[in-house]
Amino acid sequence: MNDTFIGYPRENGTVGIRNHVFLLPVQRYMNMVTNKICECVPGTKTVTFTGEMGRPKTDREVISRTLIGLALNPNVHSVLLIGIKRNHGYEEMRLEFMRDAIASSGKRTEVLYLAEEEGFYNILGKGIKIAREMVLEASRVFRQPFGLDTLSIAVKCGLSDATSGIAGNPVVGRVFDKIVTAGGTACFSETTEVIGAEHILVKKACNESVANKILAAVKATEEAALSTGEDIRKTNPIPENIEGGISTLEEKSLGAIVKAGSQPITDVLQYGEQPQAPGLYFIDAWMSSICLPVGFAAFGAQLMIFQMGGAGFPSRHPIMPAHSTGVIMPLMYMTGNPEAYERGSDGIDFCSGEVLQGKMSLETAGGQLLDLILEIASGRLTKVETLKVQDPIEMYVKGPVF
């Protein structure tokens, strides 16, 4: 079996599995402009972000590096940045700062300023014209064969139930092992769901410094939980987990960490940061389906696996927790719960339920999942990619605000 896929080569040696032109609104005012261009020009993607005004420096840095990270993602062919005027705004949010960071990857960047185009109607027309030209140029890049070492895959586990820890997450772990040992990149997150299992996770840290970063991340999150004065069990596990049989946060965490596999953890990164080398990474961040995929896309992941339990998921043909929150990074869904797969098969790409029933080994299931990932990398659509949905996104900013 061939461990290769066909992808779009980029200037800096990374490989895209999709080929988007990214329209980057540098200040919140520009959301509307990039959205309207996006409506007109197929092949473009943009974000509608919640703004930078009145946020402290650390949060502005999160927004800035996340927007830059989205633009640097290998699924992006080229970038059109749109801002108000030259050298304007907070230092971290200046168009020129972001453009230079993106251009250093070798990607084509174009810029437009509202003040120089003299207003909304003109900038909209100019933006459409440039975007059309960029999309045409992107369409002249063709897929080439590449190996596992050029893959960068993220995982989030959601709507966890009892199958997550035994038939779902361990299968992802097997895939991560194959990718990382081949020289590729993988990442996972959800710090709250390490609480109770951190003593196991730290054994996989590649050195003491990384182990200490993991413990510090968990400690900070747990302290934040304690400071609310609330019983965390009323927040996480979520109601759907409890309906699915998970009783405590510790139980959820022990099942969650197995999604990382058995390879050493190379480093701990903050939300929106990019890795400097291949390997396995833990991102210290919130588990939200609206927020975390954006962070993974900024990391540089080409694809995110949403490993779903699903027992607490209502109705036939349920709505998936997220469709487009990866922005330029597609989401694929899987579950280890055969009953959830049967109900949600409109949106779920893969089922490892046979592992649960003892009919298939984790190795075999991992092999099948990797085969599917390689097909998706080569152009096969994920089920949620077949639905036109503009999810809201949120970036992991913590406040306070002023």
Add this chain to the structure above:
Amino acid sequence: MKEADNIAIAIRQIEAGESVSDTEQKVTVVATETIPFGFKIAIREIADGDLIYKYGEPIGKSVGFICAGQLVHVHNIVGVRGRGDL
């Protein structure tokens, strides 16, 4: 399942009165009530305040006495981490 585990996961719904075993046939228990798919069944007696073990690790502690075969969930066990209310 690990040696230390005092609960097991039902991989299908178990009816009250049914005798069930784990996949390796090491443990057998009779369910005292319905155990829904994916939920936990006590495989031995658990005293009030005892730690609950799954995957060989503690996942919380019991509230009250739990006899073998009973459903184990939020009504009779509690987690201890992240408890700002304690």
